[in-house]
Amino acid sequence: xxxxxxxxxxxxxxxxxxxxxxxxxxxLKSSLPGVELAVAxxxxxxxxxxxxxxxxxxxxxxxxxxxxxxxxRGRDAYVWCGATGLSDYPDVALDLLEIAxxxxxxxxxxxxxxxxxxxxxxxxxxGKRRLLLQCxxxxxxxxxxxxxxxxxxxxxILPRCRGVxxxxxxxxxxxxxxxxxxAKVAADTAILLPAPHPPSPIPHSPFPVPxxxxxxxxxxxxxxxxxxxxxxxxxxxxxxxxxxARVLGIPMNPRTDRALLGRLGxxxxxxxxxxxxxEAAAKCDVVLSSRLHLLILAANAGTMGLGIARxxxxxxxxxxxxxxxxxxxxxxxxxxxxxxxxxxxxDRGDWESVRAAAYARLTARxxxxxxxxxxxxKTQPTx
Numbered sequence: 001x002x003x004x005x006x007x008x009x010x011x012x013x014x015x016x017x018x019x020x021x022x023x024x025x026x027x028l029k030s031s032l033p034g035v036e037l038a039v040a041x042x043x044x045x046x047x048x049x050x051x052x053x054x055x056x057x058x059x060x061x062x063x064x065x066x067x068x069x070x071x072x073r074g075r076d077a078y079v080w081c082g083a084t085g086l087s088d089y090p091d092v093a094l095d096l097l098e099i100a101x102x103x104x105x106x107x108x109x110x111x112x113x114x115x116x117x118x119x120x121x122x123x124x125x126x127g128k129r130r131l132l133l134q135c136x137x138x139x140x141x142x143x144x145x146x147x148x149x150x151x152x153x154x155x156x157i158l159p160r161c162r163g164v165x166x167x168x169x170x171x172x173x174x175x176x177x178x179x180x181x182x183a184k185v186a187a188d189t190a191i192l193l194p195a196p197h198p199p200s201p202i203p204h205s206p207f208p209v210p211x212x213x214x215x216x217x218x219x220x221x222x223x224x225x226x227x228x229x230x231x232x233x234x235x236x237x238x239x240x241x242x243x244x245a246r247v248l249g250i251p252m253n254p255r256t257d258r259a260l261l262g263r264l265g266x267x268x269x270x271x272x273x274x275x276x277x278x279e280a281a282a283k284c285d286v287v288l289s290s291r292l293h294l295l296i297l298a299a300n301a302g303t304m305g306l307g308i309a310r311x312x313x314x315x316x317x318x319x320x321x322x323x324x325x326x327x328x329x330x331x332x333x334x335x336x337x338x339x340x341x342x343x344x345x346x347d348r349g350d351w352e353s354v355r356a357a358a359y360a361r362l363t364a365r366x367x368x369x370x371x372x373x374x375x376x377x378k379t380q381p382t383x
Contacts, residue, residue: 004100
């Protein structure tokens with residue numbers, strides 16, 4: 001069986017996306033012995049790293065869709081896997097599904113999420129167009145038109161998939177408002193990335209000791225929809241350090257997040273892989289992040305996470321543990337967040353038991369979905 005994975009901008013400096021695809025590859029190899037996997041990515045090193053074929057990241061990283069039909073033709077299945085693509089870049093992924101369907105290839109959606117806010121780059125009016133629409137009082141009409149167009153495409157393309165599994169029930173409910181109510185719920189496949197056991201030093205890190213004698217806050221703030229009050233965040237960093245705790249930067253984008261953390265005076269780990277992130281998070285007492293997958297990989301390592309929202313996806317994840325976000329990138333009381341961080345550094349309460357119960361639910365959901373996906377792939381006609 002030959003399966004192509006894609007639909008997210010892989011090989012583009014997003015460690016969370018790389019964690020997803022690594023876990024999807026592992027899941028499919030364990031479920032389908034002998035499966036031949038290809039991954040659409042901008043990073044050719046993925047071939048050796050994951051033991052797969054690689055093809056260009058059609059539709060992403062400046063790579064046109066031209067050539068995708070030839071790349072998917074003759075495959076047994078095309079799987080759009082992971083990330084928040086249903087709201088972040090849905091048109092590209094829907095284009096890929098539609099092309100694969102025209103080529104007679106079975107299509108699947110696996111572990112994808114949907115935020116309550118569509119990507120403003122694509123679904124908001126900008127620049128001169130916005131100024132003109134404002135003058136005419138038509139901004140809301142225009143943006144609703146964009147949303148309605150997406151809903152029509154979703155309603156036309158997703159029902160032709162052999163299976164659609166989303167990463168959380170909130171995404172499935174949001175997708176239903178956009179015209180497709182047939183999605184099942186799995187979990188983010190990145191929960192399968194194992195924590196280091198026993199703990200070992202962070203590889204290639206300026207912090208080589210397994211554990212710090214001081215409490216440690218792991219920190220990642222994304223440059224996407226960046227925090228509006230960087231001065232408040234900077235004061236949080238100073239106050240945490242003044243308490244005697246250490247602040248460790250864990251950039252989920254090894255270029256842009258690292259640069260921002262550097263400007264805030266935070267020393268970062270040197271590793272730039274999902275495994276390095278999990279190992280770093282395992283050394284922390286708590287992480288504070290506006291990146292979803294740092295919270296996920298930290299929880300894999302047993303570390304509690306606090307979230308600064310960029311939409312609903314962090315809130316959806318934290319709800320698994322009975323938590324809420326601490327604020328948003330647009331509106332955050334950093335003094336209150338500082339008090340919360342310091343309190344958790346002192347005492348994580350019943351976090352361990354809450355995490356264990358949540359992961360039991362998540363892994364059971366993911367295992368049910370894995371069996372369904374595996375059965376569908378095994379029973380479909382091969383090319």
